[in-house]
Amino acid sequence: MKVYLDHNSTTPLLKPVRESIIANTEYFGNPSSLHTEGAKAKRKIEEARSEFAKSLNKDPNSFIFTSSATESNNSVLKGVWLNSINTKGQAPHIITSTIEHPSIMNTCKYLEEKGAKVTYIPVDNQGFVDTDELRKAITPKTALISIMYANNETGTIQPMKEIIKISNDKGIPLHTDAVQSFMKIDMITDGIDFITVGGHKLGAPKGIGALFYNPDKIHIIDPLLHGGHQENDLRASTENMIYICAFAEAVKALGSELDTYRDRTRKLTFKLKSGIEKSFDSVIFNGSDRIEDRLPNTLNFAFEGIEGQELMLELDSVGIAVSTGSACSSANSESSYVLRAMGKKDYEAYSSIRFSTGYQTTEKEIDYVLKQLEYIITELRSRKI
Numbered sequence: 001m002k003v004y005l006d007h008n009s010t011t012p013l014l015k016p017v018r019e020s021i022i023a024n025t026e027y028f029g030n031p032s033s034l035h036t037e038g039a040k041a042k043r044k045i046e047e048a049r050s051e052f053a054k055s056l057n058k059d060p061n062s063f064i065f066t067s068s069a070t071e072s073n074n075s076v077l078k079g080v081w082l083n084s085i086n087t088k089g090q091a092p093h094i095i096t097s098t099i100e101h102p103s104i105m106n107t108c109k110y111l112e113e114k115g116a117k118v119t120y121i122p123v124d125n126q127g128f129v130d131t132d133e134l135r136k137a138i139t140p141k142t143a144l145i146s147i148m149y150a151n152n153e154t155g156t157i158q159p160m161k162e163i164i165k166i167s168n169d170k171g172i173p174l175h176t177d178a179v180q181s182f183m184k185i186d187m188i189t190d191g192i193d194f195i196t197v198g199g200h201k202l203g204a205p206k207g208i209g210a211l212f213y214n215p216d217k218i219h220i221i222d223p224l225l226h227g228g229h230q231e232n233d234l235r236a237s238t239e240n241m242i243y244i245c246a247f248a249e250a251v252k253a254l255g256s257e258l259d260t261y262r263d264r265t266r267k268l269t270f271k272l273k274s275g276i277e278k279s280f281d282s283v284i285f286n287g288s289d290r291i292e293d294r295l296p297n298t299l300n301f302a303f304e305g306i307e308g309q310e311l312m313l314e315l316d317s318v319g320i321a322v323s324t325g326s327a328c329s330s331a332n333s334e335s336s337y338v339l340r341a342m343g344k345k346d347y348e349a350y351s352s353i354r355f356s357t358g359y360q361t362t363e364k365e366i367d368y369v370l371k372q373l374e375y376i377i378t379e380l381r382s383r384k385i
């Protein structure tokens, strides 16, 4: 049996998405061309834009399509840095957290080398950002707060209402990396100025993302790409019409079944969680205790005395795909910085595994995973005695 429980890393294409990709190859015109072929492609993009905008209840003119969530995150952080250098002649102060995805972390580190001051707000042992520390970190030079909506490794959902209040009260633009929460939970978006989302976590292809923006705040960002006038002059480059339409198709398909999908996912994730807790005594759950503050599809467990990577490979050998951390860093041998930031010991972080269910996960698959886990963990633990 093959069981894919790594949906936070990527997802298979949804059927309507695959169909849309094939159908749209017919529209080959350059959307900037004034002739009929160009106009047809342009119309496709605008239809997709309207469909997509509905997903966050935003105006179709308040976002740009990008090549990925990584590009959206880079556009905000580097855009703020460039704008600050260009308009004020000084590098900005940026506030973020210690558990962000590498596309935020490594961009912040790069900007620090270029003179930016970055404050990394700590999290507690369940992965919640310390909002008192956030409040204290704001200075007159703070140009941006960037806090992820939900964490990719633990599924912990940040106290976004409070974060929005803090940034709005102080008049500091707020960005959130919502890659893992988009279409999985009902997000609060009012009061957030920039929102990063990506296609391949929800059944669209890799290589397509978007950035929602508050039109009143877009002036604080200088574009990364200069060239043609695409995307309201905010991102030059001939639009990837086929993938833009595929992304909108995924959002439409999931949107029409969102409640069913969430209920099912939550039930299956709960079944897996209680099964693991019932079968093994030496397991530590990494993440929020409160179900409402966790993504419905994400579980992260430390299996004491077992290396996460070893367990991941054993599970792979029986057809089960899970992960030891962020897809971008799971090829590294370092333990998860997210778990370490939550106060986990190095050995606990090393023994952790992430399970992330998806729209096609079934109850039978969860039964199979629980059975295999029991066998593999007993075997791995007996080897260590």
Ligand code: PLP
Pocket (backbone or CB within 6 Å): 008, 009, 068, 069, 070, 071, 101, 103, 148, 151, 152, 177, 179, 180, 198, 200, 207, 326, 327, 328
């Ligand atoms: N942000 C978060 C929270 C993610 O989980 C990911 C992907 O794992 C990204 C950003 C980057 O997405 P991509 O690699 O598609 O650019």
